[in-house]
Each structure stands twice: as structure tokens, then as C-alpha cells.
Amino acid sequence: MAIAFDRDRGMAMLSLMVRSRLFEQKVEALFSSHEMHGTTHLAIGQEAVHAGVSPALDPNDWIVTTHRCHGHTLAKGSSVEAMLAEFFGLSNGLAKGLGGSMHLLDLEHHNAGSSAVVGSGVALATGMALQLKRMDSPNLVVAFFGDGASNRGVVHESMNMASIWGLPVLFLCEHNLYGMSSCADEMVSVDSIAKRGVAYGIESSSVDGNDIEVVYAAVQDAAAYIHKEGKPYLLETKTYRFSGHSKNDQRVYRTREEERVWSQKDPIKILRDRMVSRGHLTEEEFKRLEVQEQAVLDDIAEHLIKQRHELTLDEAYSYMYADGGSR
Amino acid sequence: MAIAFDRDRGMAMLSLMVRSRLFEQKVEALFSSHEMHGTTHLAIGQEAVHAGVSPALDPNDWIVTTHRCHGHTLAKGSSVEAMLAEFFGLSNGLAKGLGGSMHLLDLEHHNAGSSAVVGSGVALATGMALQLKRMDSPNLVVAFFGDGASNRGVVHESMNMASIWGLPVLFLCEHNLYGMSSCADEMVSVDSIAKRGVAYGIESSSVDGNDIEVVYAAVQDAAAYIHKEGKPYLLETKTYRFSGHSKNDQRVYRTREEERVWSQKDPIKILRDRMVSRGHLTEEEFKRLEVQEQAVLDDIAEHLIKQRHELTLDEAYSYMYADGGSR
Amino acid sequence: MRKLSYREAIREAMVEEMARDEQVVVIGEDVGCYGGCFKVTPGLIERFGTRQVIETPVSEEGLVGVAVGAAMMGMRPIVEIMYGDFSTLAADPIINHAAKMSFMTAGQVSVPMVYRTPMGSGTGAAAQHTQSLEVLFTNVPGLKVIYAATPADAKGLLKSAVRDPGPVIFLEHKLYGTEDIVPEGEYTIPIGQADIKRQGTDVTIVTYGKTVFTAFEAAQILEDDEVSVELVDLRTLRPLDTATILASVRKTGRVVVVHEAPGFGGFAGEVIAQIVEDPATFAALRAPVARVCGKELPTPFNKTLEMQLPPSPHAIVDAVLALFPSAV
Amino acid sequence: MRKLSYREAIREAMVEEMARDEQVVVIGEDVGCYGGCFKVTPGLIERFGTRQVIETPVSEEGLVGVAVGAAMMGMRPIVEIMYGDFSTLAADPIINHAAKMSFMTAGQVSVPMVYRTPMGSGTGAAAQHTQSLEVLFTNVPGLKVIYAATPADAKGLLKSAVRDPGPVIFLEHKLYGTEDIVPEGEYTIPIGQADIKRQGTDVTIVTYGKTVFTAFEAAQILEDDEVSVELVDLRTLRPLDTATILASVRKTGRVVVVHEAPGFGGFAGEVIAQIVEDPATFAALRAPVARVCGKELPTPFNKTLEMQLPPSPHAIVDAVLALFPSAV
Numbered sequence A, B: 001m002a003i004a005f006d007r008d009r010g011m012a013m014l015s016l017m018v019r020s021r022l023f024e025q026k027v028e029a030l031f032s033s034h035e036m037h038g039t040t041h042l043a044i045g046q047e048a049v050h051a052g053v054s055p056a057l058d059p060n061d062w063i064v065t066t067h068r069c070h071g072h073t074l075a076k077g078s079s080v081e082a083m084l085a086e087f088f089g090l091s092n093g094l095a096k097g098l099g100g101s102m103h104l105l106d107l108e109h110h111n112a113g114s115s116a117v118v119g120s121g122v123a124l125a126t127g128m129a130l131q132l133k134r135m136d137s138p139n140l141v142v143a144f145f146g147d148g149a150s151n152r153g154v155v156h157e158s159m160n161m162a163s164i165w166g167l168p169v170l171f172l173c174e175h176n177l178y179g180m181s182s183c184a185d186e187m188v189s190v191d192s193i194a195k196r197g198v199a200y201g202i203e204s205s206s207v208d209g210n211d212i213e214v215v216y217a218a219v220q221d222a223a224a225y226i227h228k229e230g231k232p233y234l235l236e237t238k239t240y241r242f243s244g245h246s247k248n249d250q251r252v253y254r255t256r257e258e259e260r261v262w263s264q265k266d267p268i269k270i271l272r273d274r275m276v277s278r279g280h281l282t283e284e285e286f287k288r289l290e291v292q293e294q295a296v297l298d299d300i301a302e303h304l305i306k307q308r309h310e311l312t313l314d315e316a317y318s319y320m321y322a323d324g325g326s327r
Numbered sequence C, D: 001m002r003k004l005s006y007r008e009a010i011r012e013a014m015v016e017e018m019a020r021d022e023q024v025v026v027i028g029e030d031v032g033c034y035g036g037c038f039k040v041t042p043g044l045i046e047r048f049g050t051r052q053v054i055e056t057p058v059s060e061e062g063l064v065g066v067a068v069g070a071a072m073m074g075m076r077p078i079v080e081i082m083y084g085d086f087s088t089l090a091a092d093p094i095i096n097h098a099a100k101m102s103f104m105t106a107g108q109v110s111v112p113m114v115y116r117t118p119m120g121s122g123t124g125a126a127a128q129h130t131q132s133l134e135v136l137f138t139n140v141p142g143l144k145v146i147y148a149a150t151p152a153d154a155k156g157l158l159k160s161a162v163r164d165p166g167p168v169i170f171l172e173h174k175l176y177g178t179e180d181i182v183p184e185g186e187y188t189i190p191i192g193q194a195d196i197k198r199q200g201t202d203v204t205i206v207t208y209g210k211t212v213f214t215a216f217e218a219a220q221i222l223e224d225d226e227v228s229v230e231l232v233d234l235r236t237l238r239p240l241d242t243a244t245i246l247a248s249v250r251k252t253g254r255v256v257v258v259h260e261a262p263g264f265g266g267f268a269g270e271v272i273a274q275i276v277e278d279p280a281t282f283a284a285l286r287a288p289v290a291r292v293c294g295k296e297l298p299t300p301f302n303k304t305l306e307m308q309l310p311p312s313p314h315a316i317v318d319a320v321l322a323l324f325p326s327a328v
């Protein structure tokens, strides 16, 4: 199923994963130093899924993401500056500081945003696909959701509707083994969420979510299926989040040993090593890549911390639906 | 899979189906003549499921039914008088006239009642099973639901929980081809709802719901499995409602031809003919059975119409939780 | 002048809007050949086809979520939910998503959706099919909430709701057969304007939805007592036409607020708060404010009991007369 | 005398009740080794095991429905839902089922369930994790609704809630670290009794939940203006302790109602209605009734904006002073 990236594609994907990793680490640091408030959900370890999905699709395909949405948003092409600005709550953020880290959206890049109500975004994505189909659009919608979300009833309802109506939805399950502290082994009644496709007559497959070449190929195959058959597809990617669920998570629900085992399947390492062995990359180049990405990131963050322009309350009110409620 | 009833069992099951059929017809007549108000959902045509489930189980097994609950309630052993009284809204009804035809319950007969919110009863049944298991009860809970209800998210959530916790629930899907006017072919994304068991690691099967010997055997097998494995089971029974969805249904959504074809699979006729051919029944005896059941029913109805004792508003208030709300 | 039933008026509004804009789509359970649970949508699928009439499975949360997603992409869905009680199932897509989308995205995404559902008792359908749950929505910034009583109001307000850029909750009563005059041709009624259904000088009755008719009856009975009632039909609950309420109460000095939902925690509280918060209106009050609302009970199946739940004309009359102690 | 945090007090109530009665079971997401989203349940699973601590999948509607079913069979579940916003997902089992079960079955089945969930903003969690949705429940006959502010009240009321024969909604604020004196040993506080948190003579502030602290601050500031505030903490919203409210307002003649939920359609309306409906209290009012509530907006992520949403002490002070026109 996997495809072997050529050098250019490999470099692009590797850069994206590195950017995502460094971005998350930066966010973690900014939280620890209280430069940022609220909460955040890092996707360190899941880069092969985050970077492997949207680049494999048409740029005009839509995504609906989750609370763990930074990587998805980067992979769709959003500017690091507009993202970080949103995390800082600034008026040049993706949602002018009103949404925050759980609600990144970027219409220009066909990212419709995310629901912070776990699973609810799947219905929105299904509805978007309904309208795309009605309007004879050639595009599809990716509905990201986690193993935890897979147990929400609304996911069932959405998959059933997508199936009976033949909607262009790619149900993209990021199975990272945990929903907050609860292990899928104890919460999900089936060993592979892909099996749930059977319940809806939806074609499905389960792939290694830490191998970006596998993810990329599976997504392209799924998209081809969706277009050819006029039906939805369920793709499960098995991965692991190295980070805690959100800030302050002590990870008491799993062992350091389990984490160590998974760390050997670091998606960045996998692609890097493969590219090195293919002669597409030297250790040198990789170091340089990291340094470059880090520098860009640091610059942007520093710059944003300095010039914090925030919306006023009056400006915020202006984004309510016309006439909606009084003050 | 089917078992052949001996004469006694056959007579008991046939009587129950006939009682159910006549009961429904009586209710229909009483509605037409405006002796009853509100709405009602008849199960004419589905008698093999209604009569075939509870009698195959331990009397202490519980049921949670649906809006289409008359037959289930009869099969659990409730008195026709207490049922009809409930339909009339009388104080000697199963719920003293406060519940009505969609909310029959009878604790003495281990009928926990029904939800009129399609599908929601499945969660209640699952919770009851959780408590039974906690208390080391040897009994199980039957969660009745329809093909329409199968698309509610709460059914998905409940099946997942029942599976991971190994709860004694018999998910009993009454697939009668329609949810109100909508045909399962267009609304349910899979040709057999039993297939949805795969999505939860729940054993399942699909049987002819118009053959009571088949239903009876399948239910006993399912119960044996539940007890032996300590796991839930999903049993789909394929049947057809001859009646409209509720009163005043013109049945514009299906053809008279389809109805005619199904009428040949009338569950009462199937068992009757089989018993006749086995020499367990004569046409005479069957006629007598009908006449007898009808007479009992007519008597009860007539008697109830005469002496209508209803709760007062003060009495009704007394059934609110202590201290709940003021007047 | 022609008369239409409440049902026909709502249907006509949908037909006109669907013909005007192909993005207007009716979505719900059994809204096709069956014509909807309360027969408001017959003929729509025959005329507009499955591109504008979408029948869904029994999946209230999912189908409303789907409507929200479709609206984000330019559809203007009119969702029909069979019974207002099932709004409990659709509360997440409406409250957490539709209502907040424009704000959370700083105006980049909007959800031009209408959510139609009937409320109230009187049908013998018992506790789970007869509630009046408008307060699920009235405390949510970002939602508009309409509850029209008459056919003419329902038609004009539904057309405005369809054209509104945001999510609108459009509540209906179950007296779908009620006939009344409906203007010919195209018209809309602005969201957020109350209507004085009856002019009067001695007491203001504020209400909405089905109890507009009950209050009207009460007003007629009160004529015999020589009490002149001004009847304010709110028509829209959110945003509320506070100016019209206050002007009426300042004129009459007395007010009774009526609705079918149980009084405790009901919408009447908001109306009363608006009145007594306003210094001039507070000063003009000549009697305490009164409420006549539904009883604090789930709906009993028994008809005799069910009929005692909502406000009766006589309960309203009594409440009004109690505001004139000298006259009694 | 010992101090406990709000979190510890709630936890202690659960521990005591679970030890007293093995039918008391904590059910929710991540309530096991993780100790719950706001760390209210640490140690429970270690002490009581999986028979009394049940961790569920992310299935709010289903798990609350399951709790209702289990309660019908004799369990006394304490459900924890991570954020009050997800009450939208659990609205059907609570409103359509738990609340109505006893009535619909003519008293044959009851649902002794506690539904614990935190409400409110201040956490930077944006629009879908910060709402104050108490009005989802306060208009529903058959439910009791508690919202305790202090650790001591939370403990005593939660124990009463667990022992109640019906469903009780137990709302929490997110100042889980707030410490205060909690009596040693066994005690309960009856549901339905307000508490006068501060005696005063010039004005009554009625509030509940987190804004009890805000109002307390305002009262202290007002001392400098020589305005004596009586602070009524409702503690229970349904059934409401109307007698205590009315007695206080009759004494002071002035009242401000405060809560964090948006004002329009919020619970303040009910409090105000109770006050102005009562002839003696109405007659005793020396100024219009005022409200200070949350702004009519979803919660913005931006901290500066978020902090402007709930009532501030100064907004309360201003509202109080406005009731004394002569004094300004």
C-alpha cells in the first residue's frame, strides 16, 4: 500500500512533520512559561497522520478537525504566524483570538475548523459533504476523529447518513490508543475501528499511522475510491501521542515502558532514516532543516509576544449574527 | 434453528398471538369510535416477535419496550384489563392513566416500561443490565428497538458499553421494514442490522420474525449465549407491520401489493397451519379460541367504559418526586 | 381576502422560499411523501424533488449537525423536528455549534438555518411528546427564537427566518388546523417585533404561541367585567420587543404574563424582569406582576388531567381580576 | 476547625456516601486513575474499586441513559460530566426520562441519580467549554437543581442529593481550589434552603454559584459607601427558597440579582418574578429590580475579553448604587 516518496516529496513531508513537531514543542514551552493561557492538545507523535492526509488530497478538499488540530491546520497550509497569533488570542489570529487553540479554522485553505465537543465535528463534516454533493462539487470533506470520539452516537448517525446518501466524506480516525486517560482497549468494543465500516456498508481499512508513506498512499486510495464510487470511506490510522492529553497531564494511565516502545516508532525518525538510506537526505541536511524551522518559529513567536493587538469587546460583539440578542 | 412446539406450547403461543391481534383490533376500533384519545401504535403482523420473545425467557428477565409495546406487554403476562384501563386513562391502569399507550409498564411482570423517544430505551435497558450484573443477578434485560431506532446514536453508545462491560442485554431489533413512512432500504445503511454487531464485537444473528418457532428458538439460544459468555447479544427479527404506523396513517409510502405479499406470511396463520398439519389443532378449535379471546376482551372493554375512575390532579401531583417543584 | 390554516401558512412560506432560492432545503424525518408528522410538508417533495427535500433517518442529533454543516457551506436548511421534546437530542448542534459559529470564527462562517418544531400539549401524547421547551434556547446568545400564533404571523416570520443570516428557532403550536386571514402575495414580518393583538387600557396580557388564543378568550370574558385588556403577542422571544411591552405596561399599569410551559423557570420570568428593571415602567405599575402558566407537572396521558395543565381562560381572568382588588 | 477546598469537599461527600451505601456509584469519563477532568475523583477507584467507580467511553447521552436505567434498578449513581456544556448531549435522558419517570409510572419507578457537572468561564477554554447552562434544567418539573458556592455547602448538599429519591442536578463552579471551613464529621444540608451569607439592611443581592464570591466582594466595597448588603446565596435553584428571598427583600426594599449566565432568559428572571408577584414584597420595593449577569456573547478565547464576560464586583456595585438615586 505504501508509496516511496521521491526526494522532493520526501523533503516536503519531512519539513512539514518537523515544523509540526517544533510548533507543538514551542506551544508547550509557551504554556509552561505562562505566555499562553487556556489549554492545549499536542499531537507530538501523530505527525505522520497530520502531515500525511491533506497533502495527499486536492487543496480544495475540506477538512473538519478536532481539539487536537494544530498539525491538521499546518498541513492544510495555514501560516504559523496566524496560528500562533490565535493561541495568543490576538486579532491577527485565525479567528481573531475568539476561537483559541481548539478552534483553528482557515477558510482560504479549506479548513472549516473544529468542534471542541468530541465527535460533533463529524456531523458538521457530513453536512458539508451533503452540500458539496448537491452543488456537484468535485471535492470531498475529511472528518477527523479520535478513538475516543468513535464511541459518540453522533459519529454513528453521521456514518449512516453519509452511506445512504453516498456522500464524499473521508472518515479519518486517528487511533492514538487513548481518549484522555482511557485506553481504547477498554473503551472501544472492537479491536479495529475500521471494522465499524461494516455496520454502514462503508469501505474501510486500517493502516500504520506512524508511517507517512503508508498514510499518504492510503489517503490517495481512499480519495480515489470516494470519487469513483460516490461513497464515503473510513480510514483508521493507528498511532500514538507521545505528549500528554493536554497540559498538566501526568500520564498515570500508562507506563513509561509503553511510551518507550512507541518512541521507537517516531514518525519523523522513520521517514528521516528511510530518506537517509535512500540517499535523499544527510544527517547534516536534517539538522539544518530543524534549525531553520526552529528559527522561523522563534522569530514569529518573539515578534507576536511584542506586539499584542487584541479585539475590543465592541469588535467582538460585531461578530454576533446581525440582531442576535441585545447587550 | 427453529424448534417444533409441542401441542401445549403451541396452544399457549397461538393463544397469545391471537390475544395480541384481537387486542390491537379492539384498540383500533375504540380509537375509531373515539372511545380512546391520543395516539397508538399497533403491532398487527408482528405477533411472532411480540409473543415469541418473553415466553422463551425466564419470567424474571426484564424487558424495556418501545412506543409499539402492547404485544410485548401482553407477552410478559400483564392483565388485559390493566392495559386497557391505561389506554382509557383510568386509575386502575398500569400507570394509573398517567402513562398511556406508549408507556406501558408492569414491574410485577418485570416490564420496566418504554420510552416514547425512539431508541432512548436502549440506554435504559443497558443501565438496568449494568445494575443486574453488579448485583450478581442471574437475569438479563431485553432491549426492544426498531429498524428506525437502529440509526439513533444512543443505540451505538449503548451497544458499545454493553460490549465492553459484558452486560446481559439481549438487543432485540424488530425490523419491520419501516420507521414511520421511511423504508429501511433507504434509511439503514446495511441490509441486515445484525451486521452492526460486528462494530461492537457483539455476536448477532438475523431470523425470520414471522415464524414464532424460529423466534422462540433464537431467543433461547441468545439467552444461553449471554449467560454462558457473559456478553450481550444482538438478535434481528425480520417482520412487517400490517397496520399503519399510528392511527390515521394512509400508508402512501408503500404499495398494497407489498402488503398483500407480506399478508401471506401472517405469523398467526403460519403457526396455525403448522399446528393443524401436525394434528395439534383443528379449524374448529382455532375458531373457538378466537371467539373466546374476543369475548373476554369485549367484556373487559365494556366494563371499563362504564366505570371510568380517573385520578384527580392532587393525586397526580403526589407522584412527583418528594419536594420536586412547587405547584 | 383568503383564509389559510396555520399548517398551510407555514407550508406556503416554505414553498415560496424554496421557489425563490434553491438553497432553501427542507430536512427532516418523514417530510417526503408522508408529508411530515403534522402534515405540514405534503407536496413539497413532488414539487421540489430530493435536491430540496431531504428525508433523514431517526437521527435528531446527527441530522441537525448535518444541517449546520450544510449551512456552513451555503445551504439554507429548514429542519423539521417532529416534536419539540426531541430538541433535547439536537441541543448540541444548536447550542454549542450553530449559535456560536459566527462568533467563534470571528464572522467567517455563518449558519443560516431554521429549526422548526412544534411544542405543547393537548394531543394525548403524554409526557415525552407534549413539552414546551422554549427555554432550552432563549438563554443562548446567537440564537433567535420565534413562536408565532396566527397563520399570517407564522408565514411572514418563517420567511424572515429563512432569509436570516443566523440560526433561527421557529416554534409552532399544534393547532395546525386553526384558520385565519393570510394576506395574498409576498410579505415578510420582521423578527423581533411583538404585535398588539387587541388594544386595551386597563391591563396588559403578554403571551405568545398557543396561549395567545387562550388570552384572547380571557380578554373577551373580561369585557363583561368592564376590564379592557391589551393583548401583546410577542411573536419573537429572542430578541424580545421590550419597547412594545414596556409601552403597553406603562399605559395600563398592570400586567399578566401567560404561557403554556411551567411557570417556574419559564420565559415569563424574562418578560417580568424586563418590566420591573425599567424605572419608568416600574414606577407605572399599579399592581404586582402576575403569571399564569402551565402546571408544574409532566403531561399526564389522561385527558381530563392533561386539559388542566395549560392556562385556562378562567385562570387568566382570575389573575387579572386579582390585580384590581378594589373592584372585586 | 479545618479547611477544605471545594474539590476536596465534594470528594469527601462522595467518599462518605460511597462508604455508607454500596449502591452509590460514581460514573463518568476518566473518573478512575486520572481522577476526573477537574481532579475531583482521585483515589476513589483505588478505594472503592470498579464496582463503585465506573469509567465510561465518550458517550454522554448513553452513559447518562445508562445511569438512569441503573438507578431504576436500585443503583444510586453520581454521574460526572466533564463540562456543563455537554449537558446538551445528556438532555434527553435527564429531561425526558429521569425527570418524568416517577410521574409517568405513577410513582412505581424512581431515579435516585445525581448529575454533577461544572459550569462557567475563566479557564480560557473558549465558547464550547465555559457556558452556564442551568436553565436547561430549571424549567423541568421533576428535577431538583443545586448550585453550591462554598466547600461546606457543596459537601452538605451533595450528601442530600445522593440520598434524594429523585434526580438531582448538582452544578459546580470551576474554582475547585477555593478553600474554606468545612465542619468535621457527618452533616447534610437540606435541598431547597437558601443561605444568607452576609446580613445587611439596605439592599439584597441574590445570587448562586461562583458569583457568590463576586457579590461578596461587591458587598465589601459597598461598605465604604455605607451601603449595607444582605447577600442571599440560593444554593438550590429548584425548588427555590422563595420565603428567604422575599423576607430579605421586604426588609431591604431593594434587590439586585446576579449570575454568570447571560441575563436574557437566565434564571434571574425567575427570582425577579417571585419577588414582584408577591404583593407584600412588591409593595415593599423602593426601587426597580436590577440584574447583573453575564454578557450576551459566547465566551471568547482571548483572556482580556473572557474576563469581561461575567459580572464584576464593580458592575454589581454600580447596579446597587443606581438603586439609591438620591445618594449618588
Ligand SMILES: Cc1ncc(C[n+]2csc(CCOP(=O)(O)OP(=O)(O)O)c2C)c(N)n1
Pocket: A066, A067, A068, A116, A117, A118, A119, A145, A146, A147, A148, A149, A150, A176, A178, A179, A180, A245, D029, D058, D060, D082, D086, D089
Ligand atoms: C463530548 C465530549 N466529551 C468529553 C470531552 C472531553 N475530552 C476532550 S478530548 C477527550 C478525549 C478524546 O479522545 P479521542 O477522540 O481519542 O481524541 P484524542 O484526544 O486522542 O486526540 C475528551 C474526553 C469533550 N471535549 N467532548
Ligand SMILES: Cc1ncc(C[n+]2csc(CCOP(=O)(O)OP(=O)(O)O)c2C)c(N)n1
Pocket: B066, B067, B068, B116, B117, B118, B119, B145, B146, B147, B148, B149, B150, B176, B178, B179, B180, B245, C029, C058, C060, C082, C086, C089
Ligand atoms: C427520537 C424520536 N424521533 C422521532 C420519533 C417519532 N417516531 C415515532 S415512531 C417512529 C418510527 C420508529 O421506527 P422503528 O424504530 O422502526 O419502530 P416501529 O415504529 O417500526 O415499530 C418515529 C420516527 C420519536 N418518537 N422519537
Ligand SMILES: [Mg+2]
Pocket: A146, A147, A148, A174, A175, A176, A177, A178, A179, A180
Ligand atoms: Mg485518542
Ligand SMILES: [Mg+2]
Pocket: B146, B147, B148, B174, B175, B176, B177, B178, B179, B180
Ligand atoms: Mg420499524
